[in-house]
Amino acid sequence: MPELPEVEIAARNLTRWLQGKTITSAHIPESRVLRGRSARAITAALVGRKVLRVDRRGKWLRASLDDDSSVFLHFGMSGRVVRRALDAPTERSERARVDVGATPASRASIRYLDPRMFGHLSIESEDIAAWTELGPDPLVDGIDTRTFAEALGQRRRAIKEVLLDQTVLAGIGNIQATEALWLARIDPRRRARSLEVREVGALARGILRSIGETLARDASPEVVYVRDAAADNPFRIYGRAGEPCPRCGAPLARVVQGGRATVFCPGCQR
DNA sequence: AACGGAACCTGAAAGC
DNA sequence: TGCTTTCAGGTTCCGT
Known part of the structure; x- marks a missing residue:
């Protein structure tokens, strides 16, 4: 359910989950959300990389890696990211998964879910046009x-x-x-x-x-009671x-x- | 160049 | 109850 606010929440979560962490393994099936390279190539490009930072502009996310490449992610209509235990089962709509964490306590599995597959995921060596051609971001730049x-x-x-x-x-x-x-x-x-x-x-x-x-x-989900329409x-x-x-x-x-x-x-x- | 409409998909909810 | 239709927070492409 992604407009700017939801993508901003995802950016904050991904920063907490991934910044400074090294990707120990990746599991990515072939799907139409992947752009430019095969699932196999994207998987190989991710394993061993450290995530330096995660940025958002508009509805796009960019994760900068330690080899000067970046992951670009767009949620389309139904994309979202979740954190799961390492041994949590693969979900039907799971389009990508990376595992991080060196110590048992810090190990986690970050998963991109997207049932409708309108999202985009790619690894790039330069910023993509969809990112550079965005107008001002209301949160990052304000509105002049x-x-x-x-x-x-x-x-x-x-x-x-x-x-x-x-x-x-x-x-x-x-x-x-x-x-x-x-x-x-x-x-x-x-x-x-x-x-x-x-x-x-x-x-x-x-x-x-x-x-x-x-x-x-x-950002601060209140407890919602079932009967509260x-x-x-x-x-x-x-x-x-x-x-x-x-x-x-x-x-x-x-x-x-x-x-x-x-x-x-x-x-x-x- | 600019516009309306179709296409890309799955799944939840509403309608019958 | 169960089958059918409609609709969904996005983008892109195609024909006019």
Whole structure:
């Protein structure tokens, strides 16, 4: 379930699990998530390498290894990383596994799971275009309103669709775009270039707020009681078409833009 | 160049 | 209950 906040959590976890550690073994079956090299070649390139650091930009992860190569990982729609005991059984959706740790207490198995296989995993000697061509990352770089406004001013498409373009801002997905537009009271169907400067500012704040709240929630999962219905969907309007707008009470509407569902409030998003 | 739509996949939930 | 349909938080490619 990966937009920027989830990938940021994964980056923090991978840093804790892998930074400074040497990969003692790797188990990688052939699958379509692997790019450029065979499973066998990727496995061989990983074993014996130390992980120097893990970085995130947008929805991409980059693990720098001690031979100047890097692992690039993208979660697609259904990717995630987990830590398991060394002897935990292989899971159906397991696409890659590396084992680390020199001492018995520190040994662990880090696994990339991805049932739908829309993700990407590759080893590269240079940064890939998908990484270098990303726009500013809201968490890493912040959002400069002037730069953002200039980018939006060149686009004729709907603002919602433009927010999903990773070269404008990196890391925004369907949920964050939907939530941020609601926070900013902007109709997702408006052309990007039609936004006033103050609306661009409101949108930038909405994006940072939505990402920040999702991140805080994901980083400190509260105990959720089974009977608590709100636990299912923590978002303000995403996935809530037909329900009353939490701000003005009008029924939330659903439209499809660029093949993706958009929920918005016809009452207070203008 | 820019746009809409299809394609790539599996699995969970909703519908009948 | 069980089969069928729909939908999913992403990206890329293809034809217009």
